[in-house]
Amino acid sequence: MASAAFLLCLAAVPAARGLNPGASGTGPASGGDGLQGAIHRAAAAAVPAIVQVEVVELVQGYRKAGLGSGVIFRLEDGSAYVVTNNHVLGQADQIRVRLSAGQDYPATLQGRDPRRDLAVIRFQAPGPLAALDFGDSGQVRPGDWVLAVGSPLGLDSSVTLGVVSAVGRRGGPGGNISDFIQTDAVINPGNSGGALLNLAGKVIGINTWIASDSGSYEGYGFALPSGSVQRSVRDILEASRARYGWLGVGGIDPPATLKQELYLPAAKGALLANLYLDGPAAQAGLELGDYLTQVAGLRIENTPGLIQAVADTPPGTSALVRFSRAGLPMSLPVLLGERPEEQQLAGRNHLLWPGLVAVGGPEGRGVEVVLVFRGTPAERAGLRVGDLVIAVDGEGLAGLPGFFAVLNRLEADCRLDVRRGEEQLAVELGRGESQR
Known part of the structure; x- marks a missing residue:
């Protein structure tokens, strides 16, 4: 019955011919062929710019091979730049990319962003190549049509169709600091690093993980939003690494009883339970027990939201922090530092x-x-x-x-x-x- 209902929805949409794209740019493209034509155009534009990423790791004399997907997002001086997932590369000793037409080329690592599970690689190839533009993930809405393009199970240039199931999802493996776009477009092992596209052919996400008991598709796929991807890519191209804002705090999500004890507002936020004594927050006057509700104009719903809001704000920003102290609303400007590397932080x-x-x-x-x-x-x-x-x-x-x-x-x-x-x-x- 679920399949029949899905087919009915597809059959009904093409009748609305000539519709313009919605506010998010994910509706059917203008023209006389409706949804089907929009899907064809987006897929045709995407496939040449999606590569299969093949890696080899040498472990105690043995070759450990793996593969995933990647998206060509920039062409410059004969080089193609590809964004993929960091976990696709792992500790690879050799990296190659395979184009949809079958040619393959060696690639080199440009930089990683482990906290968002992203990496950028570069390769050179003769002749013209295709690249994709990023769309605005901030405009994505549940119900938007999307395409997932990649190499699931090594089947290169695979295109699947679905909708955005939800936005702002959190979780996933490895403690990723980003939120995610959830989709029901079929995603399987090998899709990691591939593109989630709107029907205008723009990259709105990088497919990263699935929720599954079997290890294969069960209807829950998750993509890093293009906004997070672009921040990482920019930092990697400029500095060969990702740069994050740093507040120098440790937060917790207080239960309702504790919020009452601390005279905290009903609003969502994060409670400061630890402070680096030399960190930006302590130097600016924040204290243990302060309940943060906003950083640099970004609302804080919980501790993961605080981590992401600070990370997404560039180091050196004078960020206005709004908080509650003993039930009183307050605010302080805090000059964000740059988050140290994990070993330095420890x-x-x-x-x-x-x-x-x-x-x-x-x-x-x-x-x-x-x-x-x-x-x-x-x-x-x-x-x-x-x-x-x-x-x-x-x-x-x-x-x-x-x-x-x-x-x-x-x-x-x-x-x-x-x-x-x-x-x-x-x-x-x-x-x-x-x-x-």
């Missing part, structure tokens, strides 16, 4: 204050430690998951609000009174500056 964890995540203790007394980050003041102090912190420098704690308030006032090391099972412990918690 080396600064001695400055991540306090270096733990806690929840309110039983009967509103103290706080219970639920997470301790490596290399931080909390770990160096010997705090463990399950510890109940009942006082700081002899001052009793009335739940998490009291804990944040005391930590925000501190300018030096402090003593924590901790209950660990049946034991009563005194723990010295040093601020990061003294632990270099």
Whole structure:
């Protein structure tokens, strides 16, 4: 019945001949042949610009081969630039691209963006090549017609038709910081790095992953939006790497009960639970317990949304941060830094204050430690998951609000009174500056 209903929808659309594209540019193109003609034109333009990416990794003397897809997005001085997924390349020792006409050429890596699972490669080929333009993923709406083009299971130049199922999806493998366009266009292994197109033939996404119990298509495909792709591509072409804004905070998504304790508004946001003492947020005056609702004009719905909003804002931007503190709306300008590489960031964890995540203790007394980050003041102090912190420098704690308030006032090391099972412990918690 589902297939019959789908066929009925397809049969009904061509009757609306001569329709112009909708606001997102994904409706049928103008002309006398309606939806079918728009599909033909978009597919014909896309196929020559979609390549099969073939990689070989040498592992202990063995050749480990893999393949995916890629999109030619730029032609310059005899070179073609291709965007694909970072996971397609892996740790490849050899990269080749195969055109739809069958020719294949060696390619070189130009740069990676692991946090968005993107990479750019370049190859040279004689004769004319085709390239695709990016569309505006910000205008994509559920219900828009889309085409997925790539090399599923090694079947190059495969085109499938579907609709946008949803926008703004989060999740996926590898902790990707981007949101995603969800589609029901058929996507299978090998499609990774290929194009998700609107019917105007513009790239609105790069197909990246599927949700599946079987490992093959089950109706849920996800593409990185072209807005995220273009940011990564620009950085890679300019600096051979991606550059992200950095606020220097660690956020959590508070449950409703905690929001009431902290006098937080009903609006969505992210609660600051940790701060790099030398980071942009701390230097600008943000504090533990602040509830961020907007950064640089971008609304914050949760902690992943905060991470993406900051990452998408260029380093060096003076970003207005709106937040709630003890129930009062406030705002501060923060000069965003550039996010350090993962290894460099881990080396600064001695400055991540306090270096733990806690929840309110039983009967509103103290706080219970639920997470301790490596290399931080909390770990160096010997705090463990399950510890109940009942006082700081002899001052009793009335739940998490009291804990944040005391930590925000501190300018030096402090003593924590901790209950660990049946034991009563005194723990010295040093601020990061003294632990270099």
